[in-house]
Amino acid sequence: MNKKELRAKYKNLRADLSFDAIEELSLQIANQSLKLPIWDYENYHVFLSILEHKEVQTDYMMHILNGKDKNIIISKSDFETRNMAHILLTDNVIIRKNHWNIPEPQNGFPIKDDLIEVVFVPLLAYDEKGNRVGYGKGFYDIFLSKCNPNVVKVGLSFFNPEPEISDANVYDIKLDYCITPEKVFKF
Numbered sequence: 001m002n003k004k005e006l007r008a009k010y011k012n013l014r015a016d017l018s019f020d021a022i023e024e025l026s027l028q029i030a031n032q033s034l035k036l037p038i039w040d041y042e043n044y045h046v047f048l049s050i051l052e053h054k055e056v057q058t059d060y061m062m063h064i065l066n067g068k069d070k071n072i073i074i075s076k077s078d079f080e081t082r083n084m085a086h087i088l089l090t091d092n093v094i095i096r097k098n099h100w101n102i103p104e105p106q107n108g109f110p111i112k113d114d115l116i117e118v119v120f121v122p123l124l125a126y127d128e129k130g131n132r133v134g135y136g137k138g139f140y141d142i143f144l145s146k147c148n149p150n151v152v153k154v155g156l157s158f159f160n161p162e163p164e165i166s167d168a169n170v171y172d173i174k175l176d177y178c179i180t181p182e183k184v185f186k187f
Contacts, residue, residue: 002167006125006133013159014054014124022054025158028181030060035184036177038152041117045073045086048095048103055122056156062089073111076104077139084143086111113146121155121175127165130174130187144173152176161185 001009017025044065049055065072074095075084087093087108094106121140125133132155134140144153155178178185 001162001165003133003136003165006162006165007136010124010133010159011053017054017158019054022057022158025181026057027060029056029156029158029179030064032179032181032184033061033064033154036154036179038118038154039068041070041152043071043073043111043115043117045075045116045119046089047120047122048074049122050101050103052101056158058120058156061120061156071111073116074105075143077102079137082137082139082142084139086113086116113143114148116147116151118152118154119144119147121153123155123157123175123178125159125162125165126155126157126175126178127162127168128185128187129164129168130176130178131165131168131172132175132178133165138171141171141173154179 046058046062049057062072072089073086074089075086077084087105088111090108093108095103096106097103121132123132123134153175155175157178157180160180161178175187
C-alpha cells in the first residue's frame with residue numbers, strides 16, 4: 001500500500017478505538033518501552049498527543065521519564081516553515097492547543113535539535129523496514145534530519161507493521177524501533 005492508502009486505513013482503525021482502549025493500549029506501550037536499551041540517555045523528545053486524532057497517549061511515557069529523572073523535550077510547530085522549536089518541559093511551561101488541536105508549549109527554555117538523543121515519533125503506519133507514515137506534512141522528517149545522526153528514533157503504534165510502504169523514499173527517515181502494546185520491533 002502507498003502512504004495515502006495507509007493514512008486512510010489507519011485513521012479509520014484508530015477511529016474505531018474507544019478512549020478507554022486507547023488509555024489501556026497506551027499504558028501497555030509505555031510498559032513495553034522499558035525493554036528498550038535507551039535508558040542511559042538524558043534528553044528525550046516526546047510528542048504531545050492529539051486527543052481528537054486518537055494518538056497514543058504519551059502521558060505514561062512522560063511519567064516513566066520523570067521517574068528516571070530524564071529531560072523531557074516537547075515541540076511547537078511552525079506551519080509556514082514546517083520547522084519545530086523544541087522546549088524543555090518544566091513545571092513553568094504553559095501548554096495550550098493551537099487551532100489544529102495540537103498541544104504546544106507557549107514558553108520555556110529552548111533546546112537545540114542536536115542535543116536530543118531519543119525521539120518518540122508519532123505515526124499513522126509503519127512497515128517492516130522501519131519506514132513510517134505520518135500526517136504528510138514532513139515535520140518529523142525535517143526535524144530528524146537536523147538531529148545528531150545517532151539519535152534513536154522510536155515509533156509508537158497501536159498496530160503491527162505493514163509489510164511495505166510502496167512509495168517510501170530517500171527523504172523518509174527510518175525508525176530504529178517501534179513499540180506496540182504487545183511487542184517492540186527493531187529495524
